[in-house]
Amino acid sequence: MAVEQNKKHFGIKDIAKLANVSIATVDRVLNNRKDVSETTRQRVLAIIKEHNYQPNLFARSLSVKNNIHVAVIIPKTSFQTGYWALCLEGINKGKEELQPFGIITTIFLYDQEDVATFRKETEKLLSENFTAVVIAPIFVKETEEFVQVCHQRRMQTIYINSDIPTKSTLGYIGPDLYSTGRLAGNLTSYLVKPKSSILVLNVAKGIENYRYLDTKIEGFKEYLLSYDPSIKIDIVDIPYNEYEEVELELKINIKKYDPDLIFFTNSRVAFLGRFYADHPDLKKPPIIGFDFLSSNVEYLADGIVDFLICQRPDKQGYFALNYLYRFFLKKENFEGYKPMPIDILTKENYLFYEN
Incomplete structure (x- = not known):
C-alpha cells in the first residue's frame, strides 16, 4: 500500500530532487525544449523511465486550453462512395476523446469533384486561428498552395489518405x-x-x-x-x-x-x-x-x-488526431509517416472484418 501511495504522488519535484536539477529544468525536458544540456536531459529521462512517471495531461491541458484548435479538411461523402464517411467516423471519435483535454476540432468538407469548393473551405479555414490542420489532399496544386500558407502561419500539418510532394510538418498517415x-x-x-x-x-x-x-x-x-x-x-x-x-x-x-x-x-x-x-x-x-x-x-x-x-480510412482519421494530441500534450516529437495495415478480404473472411 505504501509503495502504491509513493507511486501515486511521485511528481516533478521528486524528479528534480533525484536529478539534482531545478523544477524548471525538468519542465523543459518534459516539454522537449532545447535549452538543456544533453547530459542533464538523459539523466532526467532515465529517472522518468525508472519511476514510470506519467505527466498529468488533464493539468497540462488546462494550461493550453482554448489554445489548441485543430482543423480537419476532407472530402464530403458522396452517393458514389462511402469511403469518406468511414474516415469521418474515425475523426469524430478522436474529436470526442480529445475535447476533455482542451483540443477543439472543427471539420471542413469539400466536394472532391469541384476544386472551387476546396478553395472556399480553405479560405474559411484560414480566416480563423488554428493550431494544426489535418488534410486529405485531392487537388494537389491547390493543397500545396494552402499548406505553404499554413506553414507561414506556423500551423502544424498532417496528411491522411494520400501524400503529396509538398511535405507536411508532421508527415502522413495512410496506406503505402x-x-x-x-x-x-x-x-x-x-x-x-x-x-x-x-x-x-x-x-x-x-x-x-x-x-x-x-x-x-x-x-x-x-x-x-x-x-x-x-x-x-x-x-x-x-x-x-x-x-x-x-x-x-x-x-x-x-x-x-x-x-x-x-x-x-x-x-x-x-x-x-x-x-x-x-x-x-x-x-x-x-x-x-x-x-x-x-x-x-x-x-x-x-x-x-x-x-x-x-486501407482502414476510419483509423487514418482517428490516428491523425491522436498524433496531434501526442504532439501537443505529451510533447512527443515525430515526423514521417505511419503506414496503415493492408488487409485482404474475400468471400470467406469478410464477415469477421471490421474497419
Missing part, C-alpha cells in the same frame, strides 16, 4: 500506395497465366485529380511485369460517377480488351460488380478492388468481386 499496388500484383500473379491480358480501371469524375492512383498502378505493374513480362496491362480512365455513363464505358472497354483479370484502383468497384450482375451473359474475370464499403461487400459476398484490399 505503392505497396497496395504491389499487393494487388501479387494476388494477380496467382490468378492469371502467361500472356494474359489485364485491364486496370480508374473510375471517377475529375480523374485528373486522382493522380495518387498512379502510385498504386506503378506498384502493380512493377510487381507483375517482374514476375512475368509476357503479361499485357492496359490502363483505362473512365471520368464519370453515374452508373449509366460508367456502364457504357465498361461495355466498350471490356469488349475491346477482353481481360483475363480486372484491377479496379479505387473504392468504387461496386460499379463493376453491378455491371457483371446486370450482364450475366458476359464472362466475368477475377476482380480486385478496394475498400470495405457495404456496396462493395455486397458483390464480394455474391462472388462477383474476388478480393477487396482495405
Whole structure:
C-alpha cells in the first residue's frame, strides 16, 4: 500500500530532487525544449523511465486550453462512395476523446469533384486561428498552395489518405500506395497465366485529380511485369460517377480488351460488380478492388468481386488526431509517416472484418 501511495504522488519535484536539477529544468525536458544540456536531459529521462512517471495531461491541458484548435479538411461523402464517411467516423471519435483535454476540432468538407469548393473551405479555414490542420489532399496544386500558407502561419500539418510532394510538418498517415499496388500484383500473379491480358480501371469524375492512383498502378505493374513480362496491362480512365455513363464505358472497354483479370484502383468497384450482375451473359474475370464499403461487400459476398484490399480510412482519421494530441500534450516529437495495415478480404473472411 505504501509503495502504491509513493507511486501515486511521485511528481516533478521528486524528479528534480533525484536529478539534482531545478523544477524548471525538468519542465523543459518534459516539454522537449532545447535549452538543456544533453547530459542533464538523459539523466532526467532515465529517472522518468525508472519511476514510470506519467505527466498529468488533464493539468497540462488546462494550461493550453482554448489554445489548441485543430482543423480537419476532407472530402464530403458522396452517393458514389462511402469511403469518406468511414474516415469521418474515425475523426469524430478522436474529436470526442480529445475535447476533455482542451483540443477543439472543427471539420471542413469539400466536394472532391469541384476544386472551387476546396478553395472556399480553405479560405474559411484560414480566416480563423488554428493550431494544426489535418488534410486529405485531392487537388494537389491547390493543397500545396494552402499548406505553404499554413506553414507561414506556423500551423502544424498532417496528411491522411494520400501524400503529396509538398511535405507536411508532421508527415502522413495512410496506406503505402505503392505497396497496395504491389499487393494487388501479387494476388494477380496467382490468378492469371502467361500472356494474359489485364485491364486496370480508374473510375471517377475529375480523374485528373486522382493522380495518387498512379502510385498504386506503378506498384502493380512493377510487381507483375517482374514476375512475368509476357503479361499485357492496359490502363483505362473512365471520368464519370453515374452508373449509366460508367456502364457504357465498361461495355466498350471490356469488349475491346477482353481481360483475363480486372484491377479496379479505387473504392468504387461496386460499379463493376453491378455491371457483371446486370450482364450475366458476359464472362466475368477475377476482380480486385478496394475498400470495405457495404456496396462493395455486397458483390464480394455474391462472388462477383474476388478480393477487396482495405486501407482502414476510419483509423487514418482517428490516428491523425491522436498524433496531434501526442504532439501537443505529451510533447512527443515525430515526423514521417505511419503506414496503415493492408488487409485482404474475400468471400470467406469478410464477415469477421471490421474497419
